[in-house]
Amino acid sequence: MNTPLSALSDTSTPSFSPLYRQIKALILQRLQAGEWKPGEPIPSEMDLAARFRVSQGTVRKAIDELAADNLVVRRQGRGTFVATHTEQHVQYRFLKLVPDSGDLNTEGPAERTIVDCKRLRAAADVARALSLRTGDAVLQVRRVLAYGGVPTILEDLWLPGVSFKGLTAERLAGWRGPMYSLFEAEFGVHMVRAEEKIRAVLPDDAQAVLLGITSATPLLSVERVAYTYHDTPMELRRGLYRTDTHHYRNQLG
Amino acid sequence: MNTPLSALSDTSTPSFSPLYRQIKALILQRLQAGEWKPGEPIPSEMDLAARFRVSQGTVRKAIDELAADNLVVRRQGRGTFVATHTEQHVQYRFLKLVPDSGDLNTEGPAERTIVDCKRLRAAADVARALSLRTGDAVLQVRRVLAYGGVPTILEDLWLPGVSFKGLTAERLAGWRGPMYSLFEAEFGVHMVRAEEKIRAVLPDDAQAVLLGITSATPLLSVERVAYTYHDTPMELRRGLYRTDTHHYRNQLG
DNA sequence: TAGTGGTCTAGACCACATA
DNA sequence: ATGTGGTCTAGACCACTAC
Structure with a gap:
């Protein structure tokens, strides 16, 4: 199946984390690296799913957590954007x-x-x-x-x-x-x-x-x-x- | 399809809300009514899904939101419990x-x-x-x-x-x-x-x-x-x- | 062993924004 | 018309708990 990282079905080690959390960590890395700047859109869920070779649902759950952490903002029909302190309503x-x-x-x-x-x-x-x-x-x-x-x-x-x-x-x-x-x-x-x-x-x-x-x-x-x-x-x-x-x-x- | 309430595919009225949110409201009603008391388990996801005639995934999303609101607490392998101020770690x-x-x-x-x-x-x-x-x-x-x-x-x-x-x-x-x-x-x-x-x-x-x-x-x-x-x-x-x-x-x- | 929640997938359709 | 995120479903398997 899909093992974009090493840890799937690694049920014994303490460092186990579910696939969506690994995907989240990968996206976080890219956010920190500045690959996508505040206010800019990140790639679509389908795009990210293809890159990481996982289903869209797994990417969705990763982004759900990033959104809950206020790191990204979802906008229906438009995409998912890197959070920023610049926008009016979150200033x-x-x-x-x-x-x-x-x-x-x-x-x-x-x-x-x-x-x-x-x-x-x-x-x-x-x-x-x-x-x-x-x-x-x-x-x-x-x-x-x-x-x-x-x-x-x-x-x-x-x-x-x-x-x-x-x-x-x-x-x-x-x-x-x-x-x-x-x-x-x-x-x-x-x-x-x-x-x-x-x-x-x-x-x-x-x-x-x-x-x-x-x-x-x-x-x-x-x-x-x-x-x-x-x-x-x-x-x-x-x-x-x-x-x-x-x-x-x-x-x- | 499943229309346990009235509003599905009701795309025009302002009172539209997704199915899982209607399920959430129903569970909330029962919580408020005291049907399940603080500290007690609520019915399993499968059980609730059968009651409300929706898929387990929809119930899951409803409970996800209730858990995010601190109204219930999930415990893997045991069930989902009504939140309480009594337990040690959340006192x-x-x-x-x-x-x-x-x-x-x-x-x-x-x-x-x-x-x-x-x-x-x-x-x-x-x-x-x-x-x-x-x-x-x-x-x-x-x-x-x-x-x-x-x-x-x-x-x-x-x-x-x-x-x-x-x-x-x-x-x-x-x-x-x-x-x-x-x-x-x-x-x-x-x-x-x-x-x-x-x-x-x-x-x-x-x-x-x-x-x-x-x-x-x-x-x-x-x-x-x-x-x-x-x-x-x-x-x-x-x-x-x-x-x-x-x-x-x-x-x- | 059985039952629970947790994860992952695949596909369908809806709502919204843009062109 | 197209592409985005949002919802809903169905089924498989994993992890944890209790018996």
Whole structure:
């Protein structure tokens, strides 16, 4: 029968995985290699089935899981496309802060101000989060996001210097759309998932000034590590969220 | 062909839905009706296929979605079981506060103290959250959860009085395991999903005393509405979380 | 050994988008 | 008209659990 890889009917070894999962891994490899770029279509199910010498149903199940992982998007009649942070309706996928009014018409923060953008050597905690070594080159960015003229989010973020050569405050400030969209288009880095640790804190004086509040105003501290393919950490982000007019919204399944 | 319901090949009406989704709805009805209780097995795929006069593959796809929604759990070789909050490895499914140390050996809060438990008439905000009318009977519970002797969570929660007749402080205090497990076993209410709104706040004096902190310590305010089948809200919960030794952990897909 | 869910295949037809 | 993904079926075999 079909044994495009080695493991079928290999029922004893611990490394056994079903055929569709092997196909999924193969497609994932090609996604990571950049063979198909974010927003572009991947080959049709029939095409992939022929390439890998399996049935269409097996490819379908592999793509089903990729779609469930938000790595690709199916569109009936058109094809299957590599997921992207650029499209309108999935922009700011990772931003869970929403206005208390519940108005979903305001898509994302209205105004963004780059406060700082510089290269430096990674401190121990930053290096650990990004799987780098202490002292490795990183890019640090500080910015403020405002809604309706009200500064609401203060973010510091760190990126591996190697992967983001040439990123400057000017390019960040000039970019329309989400930062993750810029990362895709200019640096070929697609963020797939993220983990956040949330705390309640009081800001220091410098932070309070940037947000236009007193240092007695409690804020959400949101520490995020964002990952690209194969669980590679590519960004550490520390945000301070004002929650007097907004709240962090979470769905529990 | 098979038309166990009315809508197959009904391509024009807006209410069209594929066969497997109709089967899913039928199974859901029976789940809600309590035909199969949490922890119990539902009939086998072959059995359900025969009942509904569809192929096993169609039932399979219906159950796939129910499993993805965390309403049932598949176990190879054994069957498919109604999801429950009672089992060890899915206990405290909705509790996202974890120790900073990352130790996952401590399953859930060690000590739980019922501070208060009384029946009263719902205020406007509570009634709205629970889809009740202002003044309807509700049960209000206040409790403190502690880890290693340190009070960490202060919770107020409101339940519809009609659905939780006979729930007292004594029964709450005497119950081993998660509160949602008690709800299933004693009141037939199974929480399926929840939504949380998170803010950073400062406690009032009474809250500070119960948590053993000063009112200058910022806390996470977590407002949760938990839903049973068919998106029926069945609990409003307002929690205050200390985040000096713990943090709220969230996965973004 | 029997019964369950898990995988894989092959083929038919439907719904949707594009040309 | 063509090609895409979406649905539905039928049958075979595998993996796991319980008896």
